[in-house]
Amino acid sequence: MTNWREFFMKKLNILFKPEDVEMGAKEFLSTYASYCTEIGLVGKRPNGYTIYPSRTAPVEDTFTGFFEEWINLTDALDIKTVVSMDFYTDGWFAKDPKYQTMTPKGKTMAHQICPNREEYWQYGAEIVKELGSYPIDEILVFGSGFIREKFCFCERCRNEFAPLVGQEPDRLTFEYIIENDDYRKKWHEWRQDKVISGLGYLKEAAQDVDAQMGREEPLRITAEVLLDAETGFSEGAKAEYGYDYQRINQTTGSIAINLYPWSPLLPSKGSKEYNELIESLYFTNEFKRRGGSVSLFRWGISTIDQFDELAALGKEAGVTRFISTFSYPTDYSIRREAAIGNY
Numbered sequence: 061m062t063n064w065r066e067f068f069m070k071k072l073n074i075l076f077k078p079e080d081v082e083m084g085a086k087e088f089l090s091t092y093a094s095y096c097t098e099i100g101l102v103g104k105r106p107n108g109y110t111i112y113p114s115r116t117a118p119v120e121d122t123f124t125g126f127f128e129e130w131i132n133l134t135d136a137l138d139i140k141t142v143v144s145m146d147f148y149t150d151g152w153f154a155k156d157p158k159y160q161t162m163t164p165k166g167k168t169m170a171h172q173i174c175p176n177r178e179e180y181w182q183y184g185a186e187i188v189k190e191l192g193s194y195p196i197d198e199i200l201v202f203g204s205g206f207i208r209e210k211f212c213f214c215e216r217c218r219n220e221f222a223p224l225v226g227q228e229p230d231r232l233t234f235e236y237i238i239e240n241d242d243y244r245k246k247w248h249e250w251r252q253d254k255v256i257s258g259l260g261y262l263k264e265a266a267q268d269v270d271a272q273m274g275r276e277e278p279l280r281i282t283a284e285v286l287l288d289a290e291t292g293f294s295e296g297a298k299a300e301y302g303y304d305y306q307r308i309n310q311t312t313g314s315i316a317i318n319l320y321p322w323s324p325l326l327p328s329k330g331s332k333e334y335n336e337l338i339e340s341l342y343f344t345n346e347f348k349r350r351g352g353s354v355s356l357f358r359w360g361i362s363t364i365d366q367f368d369e370l371a372a373l374g375k376e377a378g379v380t381r382f383i384s385t386f387s388y389p390t391d392y393s394i395r396r397e398a399a400i401g402n403y
């Protein structure tokens with residue numbers, strides 16, 4: 061059995077799935093609570109199902125009791141509590157062809173929805189309100205951006221973007237956009253606007269529920285941002301995923317940098333790539349200086365060595381909060397293929 065105590069004592073925030081715990085919430089927390097300062101639990105999974113009794117999203121009934129018991133206990137024990145929700149990575153919603161995000165060649169992604177959907181921002185906002193009605197401290201929002209630079213070419217995105225670059229919607233191609241520097245810049249900014257708008261809905265919902273609940277500390281919304289060498293580190297991520305760190309800072313004030321999401325290994329200390337990675341994380345100093353909070357996140361940390369490696373990297377980059385999951389998302393291989401695939 062995993063030696064959870066070791067991880068908790070290193071102040072790692074582990075984002076649990078109920079099935080990781082292998083015992084009841086009460087038994088687990090009474091064993092480990094004294095070692096924890098903060099802890100995480102999944103709220104809405106990548107398959108779109110919640111494990112809490114949602115009135116908005118489909119519910120996985122098996123764990124609703126677990127969820128409520130867990131949250132009540134972490135609140136009573138004064139452990140900082142994080143709950144996760146997948147946002148555009150929603151396999152249930154993405155079954156509806158109206159919402160699927162699309163490649164330039166019209167291939168739909170059945171696991172991820174287009175970030176240009178105000179109805180979906182409202183849906184996300186409802187989830188935030190539901191989660192925020194529990195005594196939790198933070199919501200970690202996965203899948204807050206586009207799959208890659210080539211997204212999204214769904215009908216709505218074409219119709220909206222094509223006129224901005226003097227093209228007919230059905231004749232808009234990725235090549236047409238990237239062959240012209242101004243068009244490409246417009247593409248990036250237009251997509252960043254969508255990402256920010258989506259996060260804005262979530263933040264507003266958090267503020268509404270703060271007022272309702274009379275929270276002393278505001279419910280924090282933390283946006284996952286992906287970062288790896290293949291997509292050009294933090295600079296490249298602005299163009300690939302549609303992030304604008306400064307505006308995210310103004311909107312939610314908090315990010316969790318998902319390091320090397322598609323690779324089982326981080327670059328080794330002393331390598332050229334390692335140095336590039338550290339350098340690319342310097343933007344977090346400015347982010348924090350402007351009042352934002354920054355965490356490093358990694359999927360699938362299951363040994364202390366893996367954690368120590370992440371912590372050493374964080375120390376060099378000046379980031380000291382770490383969140384991880386022990387396992388990978390259930391749809392990891394589909395997501396990975398979509399993110400690194402050729403279209």
Ligand SMILES: [Zn+2]
Nearest residue numbers: 174212214217
């Ligand atoms: Zn779209």
